[in-house]
Amino acid sequence: MRDTAVVPRAATGESSLARAVRVLEAFTPEEPEPTVSELARRSGLHVATASRIVGQLTAHGLLGRGEDRRVRIGVRMWELASRASPTRSLRDAAMPYLEDLHAVVGHHVQLAVLQGEEVLFLERLSARDAVVNYSRVAGRLPLHISSSGVVLLAYGPPELGDRVLARPMERRTPATITTPERMRAVLEQVRRQGYALLAGHVHENATGIAVPVRNGLGDVVAALSVIVPNDERAAAAVPALLAAARGVSRSLPPRGPADQPA
Amino acid sequence: MRDTAVVPRAATGESSLARAVRVLEAFTPEEPEPTVSELARRSGLHVATASRIVGQLTAHGLLGRGEDRRVRIGVRMWELASRASPTRSLRDAAMPYLEDLHAVVGHHVQLAVLQGEEVLFLERLSARDAVVNYSRVAGRLPLHISSSGVVLLAYGPPELGDRVLARPMERRTPATITTPERMRAVLEQVRRQGYALLAGHVHENATGIAVPVRNGLGDVVAALSVIVPNDERAAAAVPALLAAARGVSRSLPPRGPADQPA
């Protein structure tokens, strides 16, 4: 019995706040209601530590617990995040146009922004009988896969394009863009025609069409897109999309949201 | 020179996580982009402490900072909160019906839940030429003021009604319910007719109409409401509201969201 006797704390050198964040990051769309043990495993924390952190956050309403003791994101956290979110002005400005667009085109209408090197979907309206769609609100998708991503890439900073092109691109369907040459050609075409139309890149039966949304300064701050069936009528949605994007731009507050990725 | 010489730390007896939460709570809808000093003042923390906490949360993306160093809720926090939120299933189920209702009735259509002793608005669709409306997404309103609140009160736990009736009720317009007797009568009427119609209670020119949304077990889990101009045509929206509420109930997952207040 020597050093082992009692080792109250291994020198981790990590702040306690960082651990709490690790717990929050352990929530995934696939498992929205994990147990304390699962959270501990995923965050790499000791079970006791995870239990304590969950207890504290629950006391403040940021987390919630079911009768089976499973942990959920708390309504209070949603409230805090939604209330003052920088995405709110964008969403508020876009919502009426999303509705109009949805009424005309049907299926799925979405609003997305660039976040890191992925697309983050802020809002989505879906018809009950719409075609398949893998995106969801607060969900992410790789840039090269979706029409929204291609638009944000085409109008985004050049170094972002370099980074994305340098990496291998996952294939989802035979139509998915997977080579830098092909992507460069597509981006050039998007910039020329002002929209992206990707037929069957995410799913065989679906076509994504996306257009850029600009703020008062002309910067592209978001992408507006529709997902429609993959047939010859798909392109008919383009004019409505372009018109809607202009409407959103006009409704945007002058100092547009230009949130830099973390 | 007394005890002051060097006092590195006053015994606050509060966890560091609690301080971080205090910082988050200091964000308000009125001031969504405070400075570090403002956050410190509102949360009652030392400026240095607030600065450090903001620095850490920013590093993890939960907060964001503008060029002017002002602090905002980070997109990552919105993402985490929205991704796994317990309100999501409710919102997803209700959204199509909100849209339909909005297309027919116009003005404002909203979805709200009971949170603590207030109404919390989860979603809202607004027409561009709609009448005034004080609610907003992620915003709160006292129970006795809004039609949504009255519905949630009418079908909520009895002890909640007792607590709310025992407290003085703030008056917004001459029509606002402010006495327990009046409120009791209104609640009785709401339960009898199955909806609440409050003309001019929040604002002279607006009428709120709300109906309950039930889960599979018959519990009332939310309120669906519209805000229309305060005239004799207002009541015409009631049938559409009732029909929409039934639709939402049907779309709700069997184990309905019944989030108990913190």
Added chain:
DNA sequence: CCGCACCTCTCATCCATTGAGAAGGTGTTC
């Protein structure tokens, strides 16, 4: 009844956290 998994509490140790103050920056006033 036993084994297994989960959750929470206690404990002794100690490192991350703390408030005051200083330093540096920015914008405004006179």
Added chain:
DNA sequence: GAACACCTTCTCAATGGATGAGAGGTGCGG
């Protein structure tokens, strides 16, 4: 342009809250 007001961040020594192991309780399945 100097003085001022205000904000933000860094350093510092002291310490109190956070830590991991383990015990104890609970619940489930065989």
